[in-house]
Amino acid sequence: MEGERGTLLAARTMIPFAGGPHFREGGILVREGRVVGVGGLEELRREYPDVPVRHFGERTIIPGAVNAHAHLGFRREDRPEGGSFSRWLGELIERLPEKETWTAEAARASAREAIEAGTTFMAESSPYGECLPQLAESGMAGFVYAEFFPGDFPDSTPEERVRAIVERVRELREGLPERVEAHVSVHAPYTVDPESSRLAARRTRELGWRLAIHLSESPEEVEFVRDGTGGLANIFGRNDWGGVGLSPVRYAERVELLAPHTIAAHLATGVSEEDVAVLARTGVAAAHCPRSNEYLGCGVSPVPRMMASGVRVGVGTDGLWSSPSMNLFEETLAAVRLHGFDGVLGLRLATYEGARALGVEGETGSLEAGKWADLAVVDVSPGEGVDPVREVLEAAAGGGVVATAVGGRFLHDRSGA
Structure with missing residues (x-):
C-alpha cells in the first residue's frame, strides 16, 4: 500500500533546518506522519524507488x-x-x-x-x-x-x-x-x-x-x-x-x-x-x-x-x-x-x-529524520542573492504559504500539486 511506503514530498528548494544545508531539488520521505529521510530528490528516489513523489514545483519546503x-x-x-x-x-x-x-x-x-x-x-x-x-x-x-x-x-x-x-x-x-x-x-x-x-x-x-x-x-x-x-x-x-x-x-x-x-x-x-x-x-x-x-x-x-x-x-x-x-x-x-x-x-x-x-525541539521545528513531518510550502524559489532565506521568510510573511502539513497530514493546500 502507498501509505505503508510513505510519500516523497519535493520542491525546487528545501530548507530542512534554518542554518543547515539547503537542497536544490530536495525532498523528504514521510511515513506514518514522521520524517524518514531528507536530502536531494535524485538520491532519495534511488534509495526509495517504489515511493510515490509529490512535487510542489518552483516552491520551497520549510519547517512549519x-x-x-x-x-x-x-x-x-x-x-x-x-x-x-x-x-x-x-x-x-x-x-x-x-x-x-x-x-x-x-x-x-x-x-x-x-x-x-x-x-x-x-x-x-x-x-x-x-x-x-x-x-x-x-x-x-x-x-x-x-x-x-x-x-x-x-x-x-x-x-x-x-x-x-x-x-x-x-x-x-x-x-x-x-x-x-x-x-x-x-x-x-x-x-x-x-x-x-x-x-x-x-x-x-x-x-x-x-x-x-x-x-x-x-x-x-x-x-x-x-x-x-x-x-x-x-x-x-x-x-x-x-x-x-x-x-x-x-x-x-x-x-x-x-x-x-x-x-x-x-x-x-x-x-x-x-x-x-x-x-x-x-x-x-x-x-x-x-x-x-x-x-x-x-x-x-x-x-x-x-x-x-x-x-x-x-x-x-x-x-x-x-x-x-x-x-x-x-x-x-x-x-x-x-x-x-x-x-x-x-x-x-x-x-x-x-x-x-x-521544549519540543526533539519532535518539531526542523525537518529531520525521526521528527514529525510538520512543514509549510512557500510559493517562492529563492535565487542566489545576498539573503535567499530572507526571501523565503518574506514570501511566507506576505501570504505565500500554499500548503501546511502537521504530522504529514495536509490541513491547508492550495498548491495544485
Whole structure:
C-alpha cells in the first residue's frame, strides 16, 4: 500500500533546518506522519524507488512555524484602542460578558488563519483553557496554557485556588488528540498573588507539567510590582501585593516562577542586564511578541542580549486584539526588522527556536529524520542573492504559504500539486 511506503514530498528548494544545508531539488520521505529521510530528490528516489513523489514545483519546503505565545479567542474587527496597556486591558475586561458569545467562533477563525499561514505548533493561552477545543479540532499540535485568576475564587486560600486550576487542567487533559496538551498559566504578576504563584509553580514542577506567564510586559506592570501603584493596581479588584521594590523578573524569581519548564511572554519593558542574567541562570524561556508590544506601548524586548546570554527565545503572535494577524512568519519578519537579524536567524526563530523555547525541539521545528513531518510550502524559489532565506521568510510573511502539513497530514493546500 502507498501509505505503508510513505510519500516523497519535493520542491525546487528545501530548507530542512534554518542554518543547515539547503537542497536544490530536495525532498523528504514521510511515513506514518514522521520524517524518514531528507536530502536531494535524485538520491532519495534511488534509495526509495517504489515511493510515490509529490512535487510542489518552483516552491520551497520549510519547517512549519512554531507559535510560542498566542491567544486564539479574539477577533480583529473590534479590538480595543492601543497605546496604553492598562486602558486596553480595562476595555477588554469590560467586554468580557459580550466576548463570551463569540470566543469559540473567533478561536476557530484564528486557528484557521494560523494554519493557512504555515503554523503547525502553537502555545495558546486562554482563561481556564477555554480555547482548547478549538486548538484540538484544528489539527495543529500544541499546548493550551489554562490561565487562572485568584479573583474568581473569593474567600479562598492560595492552596484552594491552585488545587482548582490543577483539577481543571487534569480534566482538560482527558481524551485529547495526540500532540495536544494542557498546562497551567500563572497569568501575570498583577493578577495572581505571590503565594498562589509560588504554589502553582511548585505543583506544576511536581506533576511534570509546563508553566506560562506574562512577564514584564508593560510600564504599568513594572510600576505595580516595584511601587504598588498605577493603572494595574486595581485592574481585577484591589491587588495589594505590589510595591516590593523589584523588577517583575526579580519578583518572578522570588516567587519561584522561573525555571526551565516555564515560558515567559513579552519581556518588553524594563528588562535590565541583571534581569537577563536572572533569566539565563534560571533557564526560563521567552516568547517575543514585537507587534503586540508596539501596539500596546510596551517597548522593545532585549532579544539579542537575551539570546547572547543563552536564553531560549521563540516568537509569538499574541492575539488579534493586540496584533494584526496570526501569521507567525509575519510576526518574525517584524522581529527581524526590529533587531537587524538576517534571514537564517529569522527563519530559525520562527521554527526551531520556538520549538526549543517550548521544549519540543526533539519532535518539531526542523525537518529531520525521526521528527514529525510538520512543514509549510512557500510559493517562492529563492535565487542566489545576498539573503535567499530572507526571501523565503518574506514570501511566507506576505501570504505565500500554499500548503501546511502537521504530522504529514495536509490541513491547508492550495498548491495544485
